[in-house]
Amino acid sequence: MLVDPQRKRKIRLVVALGVAVFLAAALVYTSFSASTEAKEPSQLLSAAPGTSYDLTGKVVPGSIRHHGQELNFRVADRDGGSESIPVSYSGTVPDPFRGGREIVLTGEVEHGTFIGERDTLVTKCPSKFTTTNDS
Amino acid sequence: MTASFGSVALTLAFLAMLFAVVAALVGRKGDERWVLASRRAVYGACGLLTLCVVLIEIAFAGDDFSLNIVQQHSSIETPNFYKLAAMWSSQEGSLLLWAWVLSIASSLALYATRSKLREIVPYATAVMAGVASFFTGLMLFAGGVNPFASLDPVPADGIGLNPLLQHPSMMIHPPMLYSGYVAFTIPFAFAIGALITRRIDASWIRATRRFALIAWALLGFGLLLGARWSYTELGWGGYWAWDPVENAALMPWLIGTAFLHSIMVQEKRGMLKVWNACLIVATFSLALLGTFLVRSGVLQSIHAFGDSTVGPYILGLIAVVLIGSTALIVSRLDDLRSEKRIDSLASREAVFVVNNLLLVALCATIFWGTFFPLISELFTGTKSSLAAPWFDRYTTPLAIGLVLFTGIGPLLAWRRVSWATAKRVFFVPSIVAAVVGVALALFTDATHKPWAFVLFVFAAFALVGLGQEFWRGTAARRSLKGGSMATALVAIVSRNRRRYGGYIVHIGIAVLLIGIAASSSFQTNRDVVLRPGESAAVDGRTITYRRPTAEVDPEKFTFGAEAVVRQGGTTTILHPSRRFYRPTGVRSGTIANRFDGEATSEVALQAGVFRDFWMAVQPDITAVLGRVRAADQGFRACVRGAPGTPPQCRAVSRLMQAAAANPALRPVAARQIETLQAATAERIAKSYLADSAPATFRVIVNPLVAWMWVGGLIALAGALIGLWPSRGRGGRPLVADSELEALKEAKYREIRDAELDHAAGKLSDEDFALLDAELRNEAVEILDSADGNPEKIPQS
Secondary structure, X not given: OOOOHHHHHHHHHHHHHHHHHHHHHHHHHHHHHHOEEEEOHHHHOOOOOOOOEEEEEEEOOOOOEEXXXXXXXXXXXXXXXXXXXXXXXXXXXXXXXXXXXXXXEEEEEEOXXXXXXXXXXXXXXXXXXXXXXXX | OHHHHHHHHHHHXXXXXXXXXXXXXXXXXXXXXXXXXXXHHHHHHHHHHHHHHHHHHHHHHOOOOOEHHHHHHOOOOOOHHHHHHHHHHEHHHHHHHHHHHHHHHHHHHHHHOOOOOOOHHHHHHHHHHHHHHHHHHHHHHOOOOOOOOEXXXXXXXXXXXXXXXXXXXXXXXXXXXXXXXXXXXXXXHHHHHHHHHOOOOOHHHHHHHHHHHHHHHHHXXXXXXXXXXXXXHOOOOOOOOOOHHHHHHHHHHHHHHHHHHHXXXXXXXXXXXXXXXXXXXXXXXXXXXXXXXXXXXXXXXXXXXXXXXXXXXXXXXXXXXXXXXXXXXXXXXXXXXXXXXXXXXXOHHHHHHHHHHHHHHHHHHHHHHHOHXXXXXXXXXXXXXXXXXXXXXXXXXXXXXXXXXXXXXHHOOOOXXXXXXXXXXXXXXXXXXXXXXXXXXXXXXXXXXXXXXXXXXHHHXXXXXXXXXXXXXXXXXXXXXXXXXXXXXXXXXHHOHHHHHHHHHHHHHHHHHHHHHHHHHOOEEEEEEEOOOOEEEEOOEEEEEEEEEEEEEOOEEEEEEEEEEEEOOXXXXXXXXXXXXXXXXXXOOOOHHHHOOOEEEEOEEEOOOOEEEEEEEEEOOHHHHHHHHHHHHHHHHHHHOOOOOOHHHHHHHHHHHHHHHOHHHHHHHHHHHHHXXXXXXXXXXXXXXXXXXOEEEEEEEEEOOHHHHHHHHHHHHHHHHHHOOOOOHHHOOOOOOOHHHHHHHHHHHHHHHHHHHHHOOOOOHHHHHHHHHHHHHHHHHHHHHXXXXXXXXXXX
């Protein structure tokens, strides 16, 4: 019954480390399957339908149209490529949303249009932590 | 004038900080003159940076648009309060704030340790002044971030502050976070000093514990303000989004929490030295990482601050800190061995170790999730991100574990707890928690969300346990000294501020977590589309869109709704609305450009003890926009004097033609057009009232969310109590002025703690007798060594 305390500590350490390693592995494993790929519009034009993506890019200024509950706009690459993808979205629109802002939206491509999931639209905050004067 | 004066002050501050580094290092072997010089250089730099901040603030207050920073972030019309706070909404201003707060904290730390820790202080000074000179140098040399950059010619007006940021909590939130980040520099610097000099007892901890606690409290308060702003201002109704920048501020707070607990173990028991050194290095690095993330654009975040020139430099500093500290810790492993071992798993120190592991695991999980886009790019070549559900799944169980330990920790005494004692202290809290669990299961639907249910039960355990601590402490005090409950309570709290302040923080955190669990698990969140006069039922309430509202002023259109909420016999009228601004910095132009700027939701919030009723509106303004465009077209035609225009228009076009020929008439023409535009805008705004256009209402019923803010404030109050210096009896100074004095104080406190634990029933008579004898021996040792040889202080 009497276990050498040194040995007991070692066993305890090994068990604790084992549990930690197991949990970490589970975390790593699930994070790869739970994540959604981020794509820019130019990459999405050739994306597989039926797969969920995070669309990231800039809202094309002047492209925003309201159709009842639905919001339609186009999103272009962040560094300002000429290609853009039409987006259809319903759900809440964050306050900072407007033309020219960067957004992230989760959804799928259907017939060339990106259909956003409800309430997944994220718009970047308008802060001025830039050194250029274009903010 | 201000620009050149300020630049000189900033340069001098930079040089003073550099000098402080050099002087401290020259004086490291005990040359008092150099150490004194380095300390004075830090004070001087603090004065100079204060001057810089004052100059910038004067420029903001006086609309001095010759300074780029003022022109970019303020305007004549910006309200005064926001003028003064606009400094830190700029990149350069925020860097100045960093450097300034750091110089203040460093000066305070150096003043407090002016006659203590003679070996450690020079190195700590070098680290603090080194970090300060890094940030000051960044402003001077990184390019584009000098707060005193000037403009020539001087513009007549500034761009102004973004309307979304014009919110009181948004103005306090950044300086709180910064001060939190910055204050962690102090314990970090002293830890480095202690490691270099191999003086790795608890003296550096005693000297800097307050700074760590201040940093922790400020960072926590900053996080709370940010959450509050998001909840009340941003129109989506949430307070936390697991956004990278939010996570970046949460991570140092979590590790800081772990650090505050584990240093107690080192202070009292001489254990966990390596761990503490690692924790403070991690906390400081994470604080720098937070500063970096905000400015780098590396991760996709709603806080898009864009790429900037300073990112790579901060990353470089993080690398230096991490590599340098790791090498230092590894080279000092022999000196960092624990003096003692944990006696028993049923002791407070063992619980602290578990709580530390939970906090570190929580931070590691958040770190992994935050940086997952970079990690996945590394392994799979594509950037993938993890959304809120992933974070929720892993953080929830860890948070639940933490709640349990906020209750268990305070119930256990240091060193050892006998089985009989444990039974005695755990009995009431366990019974009450079980009763609460049964009641929740029978009378509410709490069991539908098992995680939340478990959290409620654990929180009940923690709250009752903490209440019992206060109760027993008060009762013990009364049996000794008499008096009323209230006076006894005040007496025990004010005599043991660290202990009871800490317990109050625990109460606050348990309450805060109840608020988070209830509001995130049992929230009702609905979007309903209504036309004026229509009603909808949401969560047992009838919501009626009674009538639309509309307003217009020179800077914005406001479209809103008067909504009536009926529940049972009570009727409430709410006025949510949405504002549409001109682009920041544009003050006139077409009517339509009021829709080109920010749009902000004015949330109608009916806060309550049991639940918040939250409502925002998204008006359908398609028809309004059509009319606005038509009106703008009409104006253009009018100004050109196209044929067939109405008579008032002819007058304007004649005026315009005259103004084209005679510049003196231009302001008159402009005013005339503005007046007409304003009248038209007013008419269009009113036309919305007759549209009976549908509006989308977002309605959220948030149970117990108010307790989140209440809990946060309780925790803050607890931290303040813990920080408040204990008044020394018999004219003893507030802060022990020598290391020996501090050591004595600490030992006396330990003896008092043990007495209190015994009186409160947490220590059995036998255990107390043993412990008390041990502690008194140690105290005698300290006193002996002080009498015999004042220079030599035993390792506690």
